[in-house]
Amino acid sequence: MPYQLTEEQRQVYRETSIRSQLRKIELLQRHAETTVRRRLPTARLDPNTLMPGILPHGLTALSLFSGGGGLDLGFDRSGFEHVASYEVLDICAQTLKANRPHWAVNGGAAGDVINAGWRRYRGVDIVHGGPPCQPFSIAGRQEGANDPRNMWPQFVRCVLEVRPRAFVAENVPGLLDDKFAEFVTENILVPLSGRYTIKRFVLSADEFGVPQARKRVFFVGFRNRREANRFTVPERTHGEGHGLMPQNTARHSIGLAPIGFDSVVPTLRSGFTGPRKTTSVVNSKASMIAWNRLEIWPHGVQTTREQAAIYPPENGHHRLSAADCGIFQGFPEQWKFEGAAYQVLGQIGNSVCPPVAYAVAKHVAVALGAIE
Ligand SMILES: C[S@@+](CC[C@H](N)C(=O)[O-])C[C@H]1O[C@@H](n2cnc3c(N)ncnc32)[C@H](O)[C@@H]1O
Numbered sequence: 350m351p352y353q354l355t356e357e358q359r360q361v362y363r364e365t366s367i368r369s370q371l372r373k374i375e376l377l378q379r380h381a382e383t384t385v386r387r388r389l390p391t392a393r394l395d396p397n398t399l400m401p402g403i404l405p406h407g408l409t410a411l412s413l414f415s416g417g418g419g420l421d422l423g424f425d426r427s428g429f430e431h432v433a434s435y436e437v438l439d440i441c442a443q444t445l446k447a448n449r450p451h452w453a454v455n456g457g458a459a460g461d462v463i464n465a466g467w468r469r470y471r472g473v474d475i476v477h478g479g480p481p482c483q484p485f486s487i488a489g490r491q492e493g494a495n496d497p498r499n500m501w502p503q504f505v506r507c508v509l510e511v512r513p514r515a516f517v518a519e520n521v522p523g524l525l526d527d528k529f530a531e532f533v534t535e536n537i538l539v540p541l542s543g544r545y546t547i548k549r550f551v552l553s554a555d556e557f558g559v560p561q562a563r564k565r566v567f568f569v570g571f572r573n574r575r576e577a578n579r580f581t582v583p584e585r586t587h588g589e590g591h592g593l594m595p596q597n598t599a600r601h602s603i604g605l606a607p608i609g610f611d612s613v614v615p616t617l618r619s620g621f622t623g624p625r626k627t628t629s630v631v632n633s634k635a636s637m638i639a640w641n642r643l644e645i646w647p648h649g650v651q652t653t654r655e656q657a658a659i660y661p662p663e664n665g666h667h668r669l670s671a672a673d674c675g676i677f678q679g680f681p682e683q684w685k686f687e688g689a690a691y692q693v694l695g696q697i698g699n700s701v702c703p704p705v706a707y708a709v710a711k712h713v714a715v716a717l718g719a720i721e
Pocket residue numbers: 413414415416417418419420421435436437438441460461462463478479480481482500696699700701702
């Protein structure tokens with residue numbers, strides 16, 4: 350859907366874009382001609398430390414709507430073995446294959462859940478997935494069941510055909526709005542609660558050490574009531590309070606110098622959101638206040654740290670690289686995303702923060718008796 354802009358606003362955007370492009374060309378040229386190289390910041394946060402690897406415990410997982418692998422990585426690090434992943438976007442499937450060459454990744458038409466038959470996966474312990482959240486997110490205009498991107502019925506069909514011991518589904522917290530109460534009852538609870546005991550809860554990524562304000566709702570279902578009763582909602586590990594680790598803040602996490610202020614970043618926008626291929630991670634106008642206070646420039650995110658350093662914004666703030674955004678989302682730097690900058694930001698901004706996925710997966714493994 351096109352943006353609603355006046356001709357005057359369009360003209361301002363056009364002029365800004367041309368000025369910015371010219372400046373980029375000039376800076377790149379100057380960089381090519383000079384022998385002095387900047388020292389690039391190195392990240393201080395290694396997200397692997399937020400999800401210490403658990404050895405495989407024998408539980409298997411089937412991943413739907415796998416995207417760039419946030420949920421998958423969290424399950425992987427908590428000891429689950431994936432039997433297959435399904436994702437309709439080729440570029441996401443390429444990311445999964447590049448990082449885990451031994452995974453059975455179905456991408457493109459082969460990864461479209463609409464075409465998939467699930468009975469052959471009977472015996473798999475867990476089905477997990479984050480059906481596209483645009484039908485319930487503000488950016489996606491909240492059309493719910495009327496949105497053709499509503500894939501909840503496909504997730505439910507998979508669970509009913511595979512009959513896993515447990516399932517984990519994730520989505521934007523907007524799904525818990527009163528306006529979607531009927532949708533949740535009809536599309537999730539009614540078809541599944543006859544066979545599964547379902548728990549629903551919201552987790553905040555910053556409370557699990559991720560340097561970003563990001564909330565997600567989880568639906569976790571167990572076929573066995575005793576296992577459901579053993580499941581506990583993961584408790585926060587970071588924040589203020591006794592026994593908690595301090596929040597990981599944004600500037601510190603990506604290795605920037607102190608400026609007397611630091612905090613987590615606002616929720617990152619996905620590069621797949623909206624009609625344009627965007628390299629801005631700004632989610633709302635209001636969030637620009639927070640980015641400005643952090644002295645971080647969230648538009649025109651560059652593919653590499655070097656490229657970002659060569660091309661600082663006019664106000665002198667730190668220009669983001671895709672690597673910085675990966676850290677803000679809780680992805681370890683070893684996890685490489687395939688594709689152009691907007692596709693990388695699309696995969697990052699669509700994902701479940703891996704440390705949050707890890708916490709949920711670990712608690713599911715405990716409930717299923719695979720680990721203590
Ligand atoms: C919210 S994202 C999931 C992100 C993922 N759980 C993660 O943590 O990285 C939803 C994904 O569903 C994919 N998708 C949408 N329709 C699909 C379909 N019919 N079959 C398979 N995947 C689909 C989208 O391409 C997108 O990558």
